[in-house]
Amino acid sequence: MSLIPRRLPLAVFLAVQMLMPAAEAAGKTEAVVPKAEAEAGGFASYRLANGFKIILAPFPSAASVRVELLVKTGSKQEGYGETGMAHLLEHMLFKSAGPRADLKRDLTALGATWNGTTSTDRTNYFEVVAAEPEKVDEVLRLEADRFIRASFTKAHLASEMTVVRNELERNDTDPGSVVMRALQRQSYFWHGYGRPTIGARSDIEDAPFEALQAFHRKHYRPDNAALIVTGNFDAQRVLALASRLFAEARNPAEPKPATWTREEPRAVINRSELFLPAGTTIAASGWKLPGMRDRSLYAFDLGVSAICAQDWGSLRKDLVLERKLAVSAQCRTQIQPDYSLLVGSASAGKDADAEALGRALREHLETAARQGISQEQLERARQAELNGYERLASNHESVASLLSRAEVAGDWRLFFWQRDRARDVTLDEVNAALRKWVVPTNRADVLLRHGDKPEVPASSAAPSAQELVAGGNWPALAQASDPIPASAAELAKASVPVPLPSEMAKAVLIPRKTQGALAWISLNNDYGNTQAFTGRRVACNFGSSLLAYGGAGLNRDQLDAKLEALQAQWSLSLGEITLEVPRKNAEAALDILLAVWAKPSLPQNEFERMKAASIARLEAALKDPASVASSQVALRFDNYPDEHPNQPWSLERQLAAVRAATYEQARQCVADLHGVGRLRLAAVGDFTPADVQAVWGKVAQLPKSPVPYERIREEAAPAAVDTAPIVVSMPAKPNASVVGQALLPITDDSPDFPALRIAAKVLGGDADSRIWQRLREKEGLAYGAGVSLAGRSFDPRSSFRLQASAASPQAEAALASLKAELARALKDGFSEQEVERAKRTWLEERKTGLRNEKGFVGVLSAGLENGHDYAWIAQYDAQISRLSAADVTAVFRKYLQGAPLVWSVGRGE
Template identity: 30%
Template structure:
């Protein structure tokens, strides 16, 4: 799949809502002419307005959500020397609003939009998903029209946002991997602006002026440089008319946009970069120049990356991981409008030979005759790629983003053309692409290697996309999906619940048959066993027993298992939660019964091969050692251990990282097989399924496969009772980490069926759970001290036990100021409570978000699985929302004063505070 690395403002999961409706910000100057239809492929139709704005309408009635995506064809490659980071910083400022909408984030939050903005080298995009509503759609379109020409871009806003972007830059500097790949990119490119990080240089950001950003905005944020995508459930005719009305009166600019004349020359020899930093585990990487993503050669190299770095069948895995030179490998091609890069690398631990690993990495990549790929490997990669494409296409929200990336590459129709190209790729084509581009002279890595006989990769240009797509029509078999009512009442009405009794136990089921885009089915099930005492000293072992189910049986290797899953166009995941094996299954309707049956077979037949277990242990231990230098991981572990009351060995005990490493080292295949045989059995099984499937067929599969299983020990839920924790403050030094983390935690004695819970839920929501919350507004919006600050409330459904927590990232130098403002905000809110307007906005926001969540099949499936253990239905969901709807400010204020006790909070600061003090 196409791979981008946007360093962007991720406004993910904005928990939002509001009822005010903003009128169109663009004054009418006369009736605009009708948009002209340009192209139509597989349910997506392109129109063009007089002013050059292109519009893509992708109606999908299968679920009640709408996604709007505005893509501006400007990114970091359009910036000038000394002004890097301008496109990304402007993206941040766009959310500071316009004269008519001075705080866009707050308005999104009030209306229940799940919004996002991101910047890459080639484009900047802004999108929002929301529960389908014509008024919300019109409002968001009107904001996009207003923002296109009326962004405020004030000096005060720039000064506040500058600190947030610098905070984001520091967060990226915490990662040695990210830093090394950025330096490799800047070394691979000598002249092209792809050499620059999207987030920009610190000095450029610190010196940026609002007037410069205004000039940049005026040049690129124009209708003739933008593509607007509307996808999901909406009225196409009405929406196109509203778009024409809102955007049509914006005049087409008189300026002419031209591509920068700089062209990156062919690389004429190996380049090297070595990074030395504190913390983490070593890794190696190599990158090569490749064609633009619109080229036929690009998709060959994209698949080549997947094949060469595949785990466990790829040659990089076999030569590096299996020979104990690395703990894991990776590979990906970067999709760019101009010729881009392909990256390969490997994670090592501190005992491995870096020089030998790097030499082996280069040999595998550049000696294709010695390490040839096979037809079976290509078929596997194609199946996997097409399955991912199908899943992306089946999600309206994700498809809208996929179209944005194709637009950045040159044209939205590349999204479909790339799929068609994958289907027709031959082994010879991929082999030739590897031989042509993976050359030592075309490589940038951590080492230098002179050569007397230099070779050159071909000189590349951007394909003529107009000619390329002239006759392209897409898949002629495309059809639309029926609408689905996601109200709690309708969900309960359509869900079939049943208890299947077997000689060896019961199966509780919740099956919701509904239309889905692409005929996908999502299922979640859990196998429950034993009790807390039986799980003593088995936390790490049980996690490994679940994770390694996919790694081999007596008759199937890890690769053969993955091939079977890919052939069934599915995804399969196993995990452990206490004394419950959690399984997730997703695939196409025609394969669902087979994949479900296969998942059950794997649980019983997994045999934990020695090689796979050893590789798993190396991989997990390397990950733990990386975490031992990360501020967030250290702060979280410290607070978790501080609040721990369980004896060592108890399944609920929180180990130190050193203890965790010892536990992982002790794992062996025999112990894993014994655990599987003792606990992964019948008795108490729950399953929830959502999508397009046949319930009776699935019941038959479940009964046939499970009736012969050995019965597991009787299941008893592992409780997590409330206990008070003595408040404490911890300061953890993490040398050479540019970003610091603050975490606060407070135990709460409350169950989610208590009458106080809706009010406390809303108190936390208004205090720190949204982009209009008190903490976000004070710390981020007003002061610009944190890229991210959030509070959360986690309350048990089973017992009166829970926790309130808060987390923020910030510059280590701002530690005391951040803490002071957090304390001030909490104390002021405890004293004065929330306003009627805040509460009204918060209620609408929360309810809109919950409505949006119910439109997601994965949410419905996981919620039903939880409700089966609680004997609940979505009626409980409805009653909870009614309780939210009827809250008063007095109830919310009282709940906050009752449960949020600042004197009882424990907190941890982790960062390079000593270094900043110097």
């Protein structure tokens, strides 16, 4: 039963009204009384006098809170010369605001995960923090400062413009992005959806600062914005504070900008041909559809789900598995407020016939739509859709995104109305919608075709959002669960070792009532040894992946259908079985997976599909300077015996090995190694130790691996390395990747490792680090820049990596800045202030990460292998809390001073 009374939102509203006079009498603030606007599913919305909306969606069992500032303006509202301005403004609003010099720095200090995104219809800013009232209060204050007191400058624009331009250049060299933006332009004659959000280079580079300010004043107004808060929070406290903070916002004298442009139905097929040295071939088509408030869209979407499902839909079977025209094929409904789009795409190797590929894609989708789907297919697609909605009870962050999308379409309660449509649309509605919209004269693939009175589908005016949700009565979405442990120490106490009658098996359990009554099971099977894998890594990787494609009399379609009916998400290979499923279905789902694992079918057509996809991926990588440079760097650190399973290979060698791999080799690898080796069993959910032992009882009946398990040992980091710089240049690549790579003789169990971790964080670990602040914020050289440290648990071969992504002409400047920051750190060390900031941020991020219930089972399983369980994590963090600047500096110099460091640049010529 839910902990949220159905009338809670009204109670919150009345409580806030009672608080306001007291606050006013105390002289703290002028009384601000929000108007209760709507309730649904345990959620509620309120409206301030200035038009600002506050939407509260409490999830009392959650461990975190998500706060979103939603501005209902995106690229759709941009005018001539303003393309990309909504997105550019999103970047600007992470700069200064009111008393805040750097919003990203303030968010990082709170341990928040944060971001901002821009779409055609809206811009949003959101962050997730631990469910602590003081942190939630501070985030509300920060968002109010961002919305009301943004103070971005010309200097900010000059710095960030190059970052946004760098993002544009990255998109311009990504084949998928280029294709999708072209399809977007071809699909709309007049509507703003035809303008990609990133904008035109000329507008990004040349738009005056005053124009950006004017765009901000025009659109960032309280009657065009909303605050959405989800998770575990005090609704009374949040509503009172948010109302007071955002009531200060004022609307300009001009009325709120409106949009009225509509698409005219016309018989036309638009076509665009693109040429790009991408190493791959892609075909895509789009069919224009009605917007989010049209009931038929949801019938259409279920039909598309049946045709396009990756595991059981007909599109992939036809193009990839049977005719082998493509290495991948997919389609989906892109649901948007004004107009939606059916997008179909297929990709193949660089030498594929693009005309044939596109023709096959279009013909399949139009034929499938004309023929319609069966009731059985509809129910399977419907079940998958409803499974997704049911999982939202334990994922308030995803609910927030969907509420935001619905609010932009007119009313956040459309979220519930849409869910109802998934339940009640009929087969006749589905097939009528498919036949109406998926026709050649409604397609973007520029050719004008003559036709006598062609049929052109036209959508009628959609009802208002308020009409659709009027009278809706939805039960509370959130459900009760056990409180999330607040620390690693608490999780360590909650972890229960489960004794098993085997030296080759270990088990551990966290018994708890989870959000959404879900359960997680991880069966990790450590198998094989160095000798068994030597010379056959490619074949064994293919063989291991094939286990997921059926067995025990079930093909992949049937396997998926059974597990979808049980609402399961899963993975299956020689080395693991992972399962997320409602607790009530856990035993049934696990039995299916164990049976398939024991008797896999290893279909040859899936092997051929995987092989073709790998070849296409490697051929594309050979055309990418960053990938080639990265491969060359890895070879510099190769001190393994030849054919060792972990030996780095060049891209050319990888491609040759994949081309040479055969189905028989993959099948033989499974035959040689299949079976239980050393088992690690972890579970989270409403289980008892006896339940876990019962799982082991089933696993113990499985065949044993004929090869004894022995961990594949890494070579220690080499002391001598060729450190000559690597530069890879290729034509038509405006974006560069700059990397400095070192392998260090240390494991993550070393007493020195926590200090090295904090050194990496200060130098380049987050948005307040030295490298980010210099390359991104001050110099505007890089879209992304920082340091990563990847520790190895058993062998001293940990990776330390400095990196930046920059425009190709700025590659040398970015390289110089990275080198300068490394040299400064080695020479001057780190200050106490920097180290204390990094320690606080690390511990706050850890606190947030530890509250991710879904991640518990992975930590438990890893801990059974390397000892890094929650008790180890608690001890590790305690070590970090005791570090001084002198400790961090000394360890950093110990491992990086004189360490062989290979610098590489992959860029355009």
